[in-house]
Amino acid sequence: MASSALKLQTQSIIEKGESGMSGFLTTNVPKFTSAFSAIAIFFIVLGLLFTIAGRANGKKARPIALIIFLGPALVLLLAGVVIPGVRTILFSFMNPDSNGWVGLANYQWMLEDPNVKIIMINTILWILVVPLFTAALGLLLAVMLDRIKHESIPKSLLFMPMAISFVGASIIFKFVYEYNEPGDVQIGLLSAVVKFFGLTPSDWMLSKPLNTFLLMIIYVWTQMGFGMVILSAAIKGVPADIVEASALDGASGWRLFRNITFPMVKGTFIVVLATGVVGALKVFDIVRTMTGGNFSTNVLANEMYSQTFVQFDQGKGSALAVVLFALVAPILIYNIRSLRKERTH
Amino acid sequence: MAKKLAEHNPGRKIFSSKIATTVVWFVTIIWTVPTLGLLVTSFKGNKAILEQAWWVSLLHPNFTLANYKGVFLGDGTESLSAGVLPYFINSIVITLPATIFPIAIATMAAYALAWIRFRGSNFLFFSIFALQVVPLQMALIPLLLLFTGGAHIGSIAIFPALGIAGKFAGIWLPHTMFALPLAIYLLHNFIAGLPRDLMEAAYVDGANHFKVFRTIVLPLAVPGIASIAIFQFLWVWNDLLVALTFASGTEEVAPVNSKLASLVGQYGSGYTQLSAGAFITIAIPLIVFFSLQRYFVRGLLAGSVK
Numbered sequence: 166m167a168s169s170a171l172k173l174q175t176q177s178i179i180e181k182g183e184s185g186m187s188g189f190l191t192t193n194v195p196k197f198t199s200a201f202s203a204i205a206i207f208f209i210v211l212g213l214l215f216t217i218a219g220r221a222n223g224k225k226a227r228p229i230a231l232i233i234f235l236g237p238a239l240v241l242l243l244a245g246v247v248i249p250g251v252r253t254i255l256f257s258f259m260n261p262d263s264n265g266w267v268g269l270a271n272y273q274w275m276l277e278d279p280n281v282k283i284i285m286i287n288t289i290l291w292i293l294v295v296p297l298f299t300a301a302l303g304l305l306l307a308v309m310l311d312r313i314k315h316e317s318i319p320k321s322l323l324f325m326p327m328a329i330s331f332v333g334a335s336i337i338f339k340f341v342y343e344y345n346e347p348g349d350v351q352i353g354l355l356s357a358v359v360k361f362f363g364l365t366p367s368d369w370m371l372s373k374p375l376n377t378f379l380l381m382i383i384y385v386w387t388q389m390g391f392g393m394v395i396l397s398a399a400i401k402g403v404p405a406d407i408v409e410a411s412a413l414d415g416a417s418g419w420r421l422f423r424n425i426t427f428p429m430v431k432g433t434f435i436v437v438l439a440t441g442v443v444g445a446l447k448v449f450d451i452v453r454t455m456t457g458g459n460f461s462t463n464v465l466a467n468e469m470y471s472q473t474f475v476q477f478d479q480g481k482g483s484a485l486a487v488v489l490f491a492l493v494a495p496i497l498i499y500n501i502r503s504l505r506k507e508r509t510h
Numbered sequence: 511m512a513k514k515l516a517e518h519n520p521g522r523k524i525f526s527s528k529i530a531t532t533v534v535w536f537v538t539i540i541w542t543v544p545t546l547g548l549l550v551t552s553f554k555g556n557k558a559i560l561e562q563a564w565w566v567s568l569l570h571p572n573f574t575l576a577n578y579k580g581v582f583l584g585d586g587t588e589s590l591s592a593g594v595l596p597y598f599i600n601s602i603v604i605t606l607p608a609t610i611f612p613i614a615i616a617t618m619a620a621y622a623l624a625w626i627r628f629r630g631s632n633f634l635f636f637s638i639f640a641l642q643v644v645p646l647q648m649a650l651i652p653l654l655l656l657f658t659g660g661a662h663i664g665s666i667a668i669f670p671a672l673g674i675a676g677k678f679a680g681i682w683l684p685h686t687m688f689a690l691p692l693a694i695y696l697l698h699n700f701i702a703g704l705p706r707d708l709m710e711a712a713y714v715d716g717a718n719h720f721k722v723f724r725t726i727v728l729p730l731a732v733p734g735i736a737s738i739a740i741f742q743f744l745w746v747w748n749d750l751l752v753a754l755t756f757a758s759g760t761e762e763v764a765p766v767n768s769k770l771a772s773l774v775g776q777y778g779s780g781y782t783q784l785s786a787g788a789f790i791t792i793a794i795p796l797i798v799f800f801s802l803q804r805y806f807v808r809g810l811l812a813g814s815v816k
Contacts, residue, residue, distance in 0.1 A: 192762070193599050199678055200603040204610055211614070219720040230719040231626055238619035238638075238690055245687025246641050249649035249656070256651060263651075306537060312530035319538040321803065326541065328799035328806075329792045330748030332771045336788040337548045339774070340564075340781075352563045354547060386541065391810065398811055447645055450750045454771050469647050474755065479651050486647040497643040 250490075256483035263479045271484035280463070287377055288465045291448060294378070296441025298385050300434060303392025308422065310393070311400050320397070324390035331387065331450030338383045339455065342369045373461045380462060383451050388444060392437040399433040400426060439496050446492055465489055552577055552785035559781045577786035589773060590783055594766050594790060600757075601747060601765040601794075603678055608685035608746045613739050615686065616693035617701070617731065621723050623694070624702035625709060635698065641691040650755050653684055657756070678763055681756045685746050693738055696809070700734030701727060737809030740802050744795050766791050 214233050221229045256263045257271055275281045306323060310316045326334060343353030344366055351357045356366035370376050403426060411425050427434075449466040456462045458471060465485060473482030550564040553573035562570075584593035623635045657675040674680035704727065712722045728735075753768040770791045773783055799806060 189596075193596060196599055196603045196678070200607055203607050203679070203682070207607075207611060207614070215720045215724070219718055222718070226718060227626065227628070231622055231628060234618045234622035234626065234719065234723075235634075237615045238694060241615065241683075241687045242638065242641060242690055244656075245653060245684065246644050246649055246691070249652035250644050252652035253648045263655075302537075306534060309530040309534045312527045313534055314527075314531075316534075319534050321800070322538050322542050324803075324807075325796070325799060326545070328744055328795040329545075330750070330767050330795070332750055332767050332774075333748075333788050333792040336770065336774065336784055337544045340547055340551055340785065341544050350561060350563060352559065354543065354563075354565075357563060386544070389541075394807055394810060447647075450771070453750070454774050457775065466645075466647060470751070470754070473651055483651060486645070486650070489645050490643070490648050493645055494643040498640075 253483045253486050256479050257487045259480050259483075261476075261478040261480050263483075267480060271480045274481060275484060275488070281468070283461055284463045284465055284468050287461070287463060288446065290374075290377060291381060291384075291445040291464060292442050295381050295384055295445040295448075296438045298381075299388050299441045300392050300396075300437040302385070302389050303437060304396050304430075304434060306389075306393045307396035307400055308426070310397055320394070324394055326387040327390045329387060331383070331448075332454050334383050334387045335451050335454035338379075338386070342379060344368045370456055370462075371460055376456065376460055377462050380451055380455055383455070384445065384448060388441065391440070396430060396433055396437060399430040403429045436500065439500055442496050443493050446489060465492075548785055548788060551781065552789045554782075554785075556780050556782045559785070577782040578790070581783055581786040581790060585783070587783070590787075592761065594769055594787055596761050597764055597766040597769040598790065600678075600763055601767065604681050604685075604753075604757075604763075604765050605743055605746045607678075607682045608689075609739055609743045611682060612686040612689035612693055613697075613735060613742060616690055616697050616738075617728075617735060618723070619690070619694050620697035620701045621719075621727055624698055625722070625727075626719060638691055639695045642695070644691075646688055646751055649684075649688070650751075653687075654755060657683075675756065676758055676760070676763060681752065681763065681765075684752050684756055685749070688752075689742050689745070693742065696738050697731070697734060700731050704730055733805070733808065736802075737805040740798060740806050741809050743798060747795055 218229050218233050258266055258268060260267050310320055313319075329337070340352075341354045342356075343351075344356050345351055345353075347365060351360055351366060353366075353369075355369060359366045369379055407429075408421070408425060411421060416424060447466050448464055449470060452458055452462055452464050452467045453470070458464070458467045466489060469482050469485035469489060472478050472485060476482075547564050550567060551559055553575070554562075554564070554567060555572075555574055555576065558567065558572065567573075580593070581590065582593050582595050582598075584591050584595075619638075623631055623638075654675065657672050657680050672680075674683065708726060709722060712726055717725070747765070748767060749765075750768055750771055753765050754771075757764040757768065759768060759772060766787075770784075770787050773787055
């Protein structure tokens with residue numbers, strides 16, 4: 166009896182395997198075909214346009230070239246960013262199905278709902294803590310790296326997490342934050358270290374407000390390398406003669422850093438900070454993967470997704486997106502303005 | 511010469527080199543251990559993962575490739591019946607066009623903004639750059655509606671439904687649209703910096719914009735294009751928000767990163783699936799990162815310090 170059941174099972178596995186193989190090919194070969202034919206068609210169309218439009222000369226040549234070079238980008242930006250952006254603003258004053266006006270109701274909900282209050286507090290925590298840590302640690306390491314031999318190996322390893330997705334990083338830290346009942350073996354590094362120091366580990370993802378800070382560590386872990394690398398480049402760009410002159414004047418160590426190095430890289434440091442604020446405002450993947458926004462860890466970008474695609478309330482989702490936009494915009498405008506200054510000088 | 515002077519100059523030693531070396535390596539070890547932990551865990555059986563910490567396992571090695579086989583090809587569990595291989599393929603099918611399209615379109619636009627003279631060119635450049643302030647979230651809902659139902663004013667359709675929701679084209683397009691502001695800005699930096707004499711000599715010789723673009727700009731901009739393409743590749747491969755919104759998690763189109771995210775929440779998807787699945791997902795970005803790191807850093811520097 167048992168053996169025949171086993172036989173049946175094996176049989177079904179074999180059949181599944183066979184149909185699986187041909188099924189695998191029939192579903193996956195067309196995928197590649199679609200990707201490569203799309204790329205091919207794209208370049209063939211471009212090539213044709215280039216050849217035909219290249220023949221035009223005289224007065225029409227320049228406008229035609231402009232349309233072909235700039236047209237696709239403008240159409241895509243208009244259809245994909247500008248118009249949707251305006252529509253989202255309109256949707257934020259409409260009901261869940263976006264077919265009737267509700268005035269400021271969605272914004273009023275934000276002010277009154279206790280859950281949104283937690284979300285706002287968490288979001289503020291994220292933008293206060295994360296950029297500062299990312300930039301300060303990046304600066305510290307950039308300064309130190311400038312002083313050591315064989316800097317490329319540690320630099321590479323510190324920078325590596327930037328290539329890892331937030332989802333991948335979250336899973337890496339899921340194992341670090343793993344918790345078992347006291348008495349069981351602790352397989353999570355954090356729990357084991359805490360236990361090693363004679364303290365009692367707790368279920369980290371459930372401990373408020375510590376859990377939010379543990380999520381922030383994941384972000385800092387992935388993004389610190391960004392600040393480190395660009396600050397490191399800025400420090401190397403500090404002219405050696407300035408450093409030398411102040412060293413002759415007797416400046417060294419901390420004073421040299423405070424009076425010479427830091428003022429010279431301050432602009433870059435602010436860029437790193439601003440990038441950190443924008444990143445922290447948009448954080449979504451980490452919260453979604455680690456806690457799903459539960460246990461008081463929810464943030465703005467995750468709530469925007471949940472309202473829209475889980476609660477199916479396009480009005481509230483849009484209002485949250487608009488708030489996100491309103492918070493991100495001033496910081497980026499600051500960056501654009503400093504770029505403009507740089508351009509005119 | 512100047513650099514050498516600085517190296518010999520004790521004044522440049524902000525922190526003594528010994529302390530610096532200790533701090534740097536200490537942080538480097540802390541930074542690397544979590545990834546190492548995942549790597550070791552991914553080679554352990556489920557029982558071994560639960561009963562023995564990974565750093566203990568390093569001393570008593572008993573590793574297996576079974577997790578990778580199960581995760582790649584399917585292990586018969588409900589959450590991973592067919593394995594992540596189809597999703598992995600989806601990721602490739604999504605990422606290649608979603609990298610090539612925006613970079614090609616942005617290179618062309620950047621050339622026009624840098625070298626074709628027309629009224630309003632400066633204004634247009636800053637407008638495009640300013641579009642970076644629009645977060646992805648601002649466009650998700652209208653874009654999805656456009657793909658599924660077209661655009662209407664009242665009951666009049668001003669734009670037909672594109673019918674590409676849940677198809678690869680419906681993922682390539684948002685990625686292309688959203689990559690453009692930054693890509694155009696970065697490529698503009700590279701392309702505007704090409705030697706003016708060279709370009710003008712070509713125009714004087716009677717070459718039109720198409721010829722100059724193909725024969726001068728493209729070859730010279732390759733390092734810039736490569737570094738931005740690497741960024742875009744990693745961004746698309748690692749994206750979750752666009753994938754969740756436009757690919758809706760199905761085996762037909764969803765990328766491996768979003769499959770991985772869904773495994774976390776699923777009951778019964780064990781540590782073996784998570785650890786091996788995560789490593790399969792991050793393997794490609796890590797390979798790209800370590801083999802093309804120089805381009806990666808260059809792109810980063812171009813974008814932020816300029």
